[in-house]
Amino acid sequence: MKKSGLLKTLLIATAGTLALGASAQERSVLKGGNWAAMVTATPGGHLLGNPEAKTKLVEFMSYTCSHCATFAREGDGAIKLLYVPTGKVSYEIRHLVRDPVDLTAVLLTHCGDAKKFPGNHEAFMVSHGEWMEKAHHATQAQRSRWQFGSIRARFQAIASDLDFYDIMESRGYSRVQTDLCLSDEAKANELANSSRSNIETYKLQGTPSFVLDGTLLEGTHAWNALQPLLDGAL
Numbered sequence: 579m580k581k582s583g584l585l586k587t588l589l590i591a592t593a594g595t596l597a598l599g600a601s602a603q604e605r606s607v608l609k610g611g612n613w614a615a616m617v618t619a620t621p622g623g624h625l626l627g628n629p630e631a632k633t634k635l636v637e638f639m640s641y642t643c644s645h646c647a648t649f650a651r652e653g654d655g656a657i658k659l660l661y662v663p664t665g666k667v668s669y670e671i672r673h674l675v676r677d678p679v680d681l682t683a684v685l686l687t688h689c690g691d692a693k694k695f696p697g698n699h700e701a702f703m704v705s706h707g708e709w710m711e712k713a714h715h716a717t718q719a720q721r722s723r724w725q726f727g728s729i730r731a732r733f734q735a736i737a738s739d740l741d742f743y744d745i746m747e748s749r750g751y752s753r754v755q756t757d758l759c760l761s762d763e764a765k766a767n768e769l770a771n772s773s774r775s776n777i778e779t780y781k782l783q784g785t786p787s788f789v790l791d792g793t794l795l796e797g798t799h800a801w802n803a804l805q806p807l808l809d810g811a812l
Contacts (some may be wrong), residue, residue: 614663619692622772623672626696627662633811635661636670636789638776641683641702642710643676643785645799650703653801657808658696666812671699674785675773678724679713682736682760684769686746689759694749701745709740733760 613627623636635657639646661667673684687698702709716724716739723735737743737760746756759765776782780794788795788804790811798804 612663613665614658615693617693617695619695620670620672622769622776623670624688624692624695624699625668625670626658627668628665629668631666631668633667633808634670634791635667635808636672638672638674638780638782638785638787638789640674640676640680640785641687641706642680642713644706644710645784646786647703647706649786649799649801650700650706653804654700654703656801656805661808667808671695672776673769673773674777674782674787675770676785678732679736679740681766681770682733682740682742685733685759685762685766686737686742686756688765688769689746689751689756698746698749701749705745709742709745712740729763729766730757730761733766 613631616627616629618625618629637649639649657667657669662669673680675681675684683702687695687702689698720735720739723739724732726732727735734757737746737756743753743756747753780787780789782794784799786799788798790807795804795807798807
């Protein structure tokens with residue numbers, strides 16, 4: 579399917595329901611120090627920590643997934659505070675785009691410099707329950723606005739109805755800056771196609787799912803199951 583066709587299908591069919599690298603100087607400064615400050619844009623996602631870490635953890639997540647929000651509360655902080663700073667573990671977050679609301683959130687978390695992603699991601703995860711409640715109770719008129727019109731208009735309607743503009747404002751983005759990111763159809767296509775590629779490559783069945791050093795961790799979808807496997811890989 580062509581990129582534009584994939585995005586159009588995603589937006590219409592499911593409406594009812596992530597390169598900026600580190601400079602050599604930055605790498606030199608961070609070696610032996612705290613890698614928590616390092617964020618690298620990757621195809622369809624972002625990598626936190628040492629890109630050359632021996633142990634590589636990849637999370638495949640969706641912003642409209644309640645289990646992903648639970649993992650964000652229970653696992654994200656531990657990984658970022660206890661594992662990533664050592665330089666021995668890298669933590670990459672990739673997106674499985676399930677619906678237009680999800681894609682709108684992904685576009686906004688990717689808005690701006692790669693180093694803003696962790697804060698953007700956390701802002702959407704912290705307020706997940708609030709905006710998902712609005713999504714579940716959206717009126718038919720609102721859902722219609724999410725399906726019809728230009729792609730930009732659809733994303734803007736979702737952002738307005740679910741208070742995404744307020745989330746972005748809390749992160750220091752003006753409405754103009756937010757609208758520019760919502761208008762990036764090329765980025766939306768890239769993210770949608772990256773999501774499809776990841777599903778096909780890793781045979782993913784749901785979110786969150788985890789790949790550790792290139793191997794999909796079957797049946798592992800929560801921090802209490804992931805932590806011993808991560809510790810065992812070190």
